[in-house]
Amino acid sequence: MQELINRAKELLADGTVARVLGWKAGDLPYNPEPAYFEKEEDFENFVYNGFCGANLSKYMIEASKLEGKTLVCLKPCDTYSFNQLIKEHRVDREKAYIIGVGCKGKLDIEKIKGMGIKGIESISGAEITDGADTLTIQTLYGEKTCSYADAMLERCHVCKGKEHKIYDELIGESKETKDAERFDSVAAIEAMSPEEKFAFFQKELSKCIRCNACRNVCPACSCRKCVFDSNKFDSSQKANVDSFEEKMFHIIRAFHVAGRCTDCGECSRVCPQGIPLHLFNRKFIKDINEFYGEYQAGEDTDSRGPLTDFTFDDVEPGIVAERG
Amino acid sequence: MNTPKKQAEMIKEISGVNPLKCMKCGKCSASCPSYNEMDIKPHQFVSYVQNEDIESLVNSKSLWKCLSCFACVERCPRDVKPGKLIDAARQLVVREKGGDYLMADEIPELLDPELPQQLLVSAFRRYRR
């Protein structure tokens, strides 16, 4: 982390960048938040550890409008989002100085709490320089430990790889975290009967409180004005008023980002109700891969997205029924 | 037996043939190897079913003279398949009478070693329940 801070200060000092976009410590040991750092003294709060899950790409939309370059710290998976935003002309590559930061998997505090660890005072073992094997947690009730992998976000278990797709320089080491298949969870739902599927999503989605956190954090959901806030479709709404609307909202949201979603997993990470929202996006990705060939949004900045492309012999929509 | 109308419906159902599709070109009769032995000709099967005169059809010689070679079925340009109609009429008789045209014991006597296999198969198709 110190290496990162030193380099950031250096670039600020020599005028290469006008500000630094990173994470600052929060009020609790596990909730750092995205922040700008413009002066040397700001860096006191700068952190980069296992809890820095937030994808900073989306902040670059606004940062691109500011004077001068912005140094942005991007984890390997965040670079996919950044590429996708370049493709959509939402961020200005010239306005960004990208430091690709290493990643050893990001942590999910809900998982730690789920292990019965309460009253957390501090956590060690989550620094980027640590081995990412074990977490030691000081709690009101004494010291507890847990394995790093057990506390990881779902998305890190199905990591796309620790290679940065776009950067100006790289700092920090990474560690492979993939130990599960990305589409297994989707396939498990696909195998259910229609009744089970419906019951599953009914249960999950009825938790939705329409806080819009998923939409606000999503780098693909970067519309100036969301269709659910405009009068273009007679669909504007601020809260759920019936059981269908949450489904409508989430299906349309997933459809709007289909072919553009990099599967960064931010939606699921930020959902206060713990809804596995990535299951929607990943279903689309799985279908796209199966129907139209492997496609990873954000892999590059110039390929055609699957929904703005076609071949003459694409599968017919009837495939859905045929597949059973 | 049932009313002529029901019989005709049954033939249509068994054969899966829609006689209304016939354009009366006669290609079935032109293709038929047993044409000369038949009293009702293949192209007429269609109109007999259409006119619901199943009685004449089931009592005709043609019923048993058809070789079931299905040349007419193969070549019919309108997908009407007169061979299937006569096949269905035969089914009707076989089902109705409860008796077969030939007894199994009689067959060996009638066999000619020169006969092609296909004919035997079609004979079984016709004469067995």
Place this chain on the structure above:
Amino acid sequence: MSIETKEEFRPKIVAFCCNWCSYAGADLAGSSRLSYPADVKIIRVPCSCRVNPMFILRAFEKGADGVILCGCHPGDCHYSTGNYYARRRMTLLFSMLDYIGVENGRTRVEWVSAAEGVKFSTTMNEFVEKVRSLGKNVRLEDLRCRN
């Protein structure tokens, strides 16, 4: 007629038809007097690619029991490529609906040319039959407005 048949379930079906092929195909079905159930109501759109998934979900929300989209055959789109995009969009949307447990018989895409009045009518007959067999759409409907 028994009471049961009187109260037979009549589905609400929305059919989106592209102006150039399928709407003309529906016109041909009409002028050829090829009947299909009155449950089908057609909305004219310029091209199958004009149909936004929002429209389909909206129809379900408002109580439709089935939604069918008809367009020109692939390769024959009046706008060259519209139906190719529609094909991808609808494949993914239908797959998603299937994934969340909505019976896939309630959605269908059929390519009907201006010359295929017969196909239009048989497609609609089949589709209505299918939706009837599935019964009322209760999974996507906004129940609040119904009861």
Place this chain on the structure above:
Amino acid sequence: MQRIGVFVCHCGSNIAATVDVKKVVEMAKMEPGVVHAEDYQYMCSEAGQSKIAEAIKNEKLTGLVVCSCSPRMHETTFRKAAERAGLNPYMVEVANIREHCSWIHKDMEEATKKAVILARAAIAKVNLNASLKPGESLVTKRALVIGGGIAGIQTALDIAEAGYEVDIVEKTPSIGGRMSQLDKTFPTLDCSACILTPKMVEASAHEKINIYTYSEVEKVSGFVGDFTVDIRKKARSVDMDKCTGCGVCQEKCPSKKNSNEFNRGLNTRSAIYTPFAQAIPNVPVIDRENCIKFKTGKCGVCAKVCQAGAIDYEQKDEILTEKYGAIVVATGFDTIKLDNYDEYAYNQSKDVITSLELERIMNAAGPTKGHLERMSDGKAPKNMVFIQCVGSRCADKRGKSYCSKICCMYTAKHAMLIRDKYPDVNVTVFYIDVRTPGKNFDEFYRRAVEEYGVNYIKGQVGKVAPQPNGQLLVQGVDLIDNKQILMEADMVVLATAIEPDPSVRKIATMLTASIDTNNFLTEAHPKLRPVESPTAGIFLSGVCQGPKDIPETVSQAGAAAVKAIGLLAKDKLMTNPCTAKSDELLCNGCSTCENVCPYGAITYEDKEVNDHGIRETRRIAVVNNALCQGCGACTVACPSGAMDLQGFSNRQIIAEVDAICR
């Protein structure tokens, strides 16, 4: 709020017999925005239209809903009526209660209910309609004719005579098409070449006509009045300007065993060839697949003997890009393949031929120099059998469902010509029906029977079996005598079904012109617009639209020409105002819409916007109204809903959905 008038048409009894129009009027009056509703016998009539005009004036209507026949039929009529009465034509919507309702439903209650819902949907839409103004686009005063047969030649001549430039693109080395392969024409028996050749010469000499032979259309973009077409001029390997057409190269060419397409493969030709003597242009092409020089690199005989030095082995395909205001398709036909008709032994015997092959045999320039003889042994036939409807009128996959229309007449012609020239030849025709609608057609057929003694048998042939003695055993049926017939024939002629030339599929796709299940191009209206494609600016000439004989083809060619001239005569066209429009405050500038636009109508501009007080420069999608055709692909691709389609807006369609599901 709109002030909407609803007009319900009885269409005589077409609608009123199954839809309770009074009930529709009554229900419509209860819909929001509706201030006036009435019904009338014939809304499209003069009287009906003036009712609309009166209501617009008296009730100060701002929107109209006409419940009548399909909008494809009378939308324009009602829009024009509204415009004359001072209402913007795009404030009119049509509820289709005839084709989509009264004609398909029998139960009055049910049909009326549906009509009410359809009216309701249209009213809901009109409530959200906005006045639209069409734009203008310029017309390129030049026409393209695809296909250089009699249809294409006639169309080109007629357009050129009206004073417009025309280009003909023909894929074979010469214009002339199928008609140049025919010997005589029915029902007058004049020689085909004698009437066609002068037309070919006239076309090639016309100063307004430019002919590209051995060329194909490669790519088409643009729209009515302004098409851009790429034409591939295939390498001829002979310099058109230098060649004198002396023919020495063809004589000396050592590769002579190549199937002669013009003679339907009945004999052979050299690798450098002109398809026939009267070919235009009279410049040979080198068939590179069979040329020894191209295959082995050695030979070059033609170059050596050519005094004009016209042979050019290095020639390359050339792509020309031209602009046109109108395109006429005249791609013609071919006979179907007979591979699936084993019973007629076409692939087994050389003496079973198609009628088009017989044309070549009968022709003095054909493979037998006009002598009627068997292709197997050159003997003169004594007994000939003609079989009608081979592959026509078939419900199965082997053939075509339609009647090929020309076979009855050309068979009568063949039979008559043979009996006339070779009175000792017996001619038997097996037919299903003899169809002779046309001027002097039935008389012609009767002459074949009565004066020339052609034996017509009503019935079909089941099988043609080649015999060891070279004869053909024909097994047929006489349905009148109820007899099966077995006869020996020396030659059997199959009246083979015709189908659109296979190249038409690709061309139709390029032109976005619709084709039917048989690959015939669809007309804009089967009765009232038979020579226009539904795609604006595309016209149909000849058999590409449906089977027809020469006089019909020539009339249609003229009609297509007139339609094209009508278009070219205009300086400007009104463009469809139902185009996409981007809301600059919602646009993300993400380029997604640009990727799906088939017309390249969307570009991006950096534009200063005022978003509720925030002034900033944004990258924003801009639609070129002259290029946009209004498909709406962009509207769905747009995630923010910034892109919307005028006349079919998101809110309008949703209003229709809501009205239907209510």
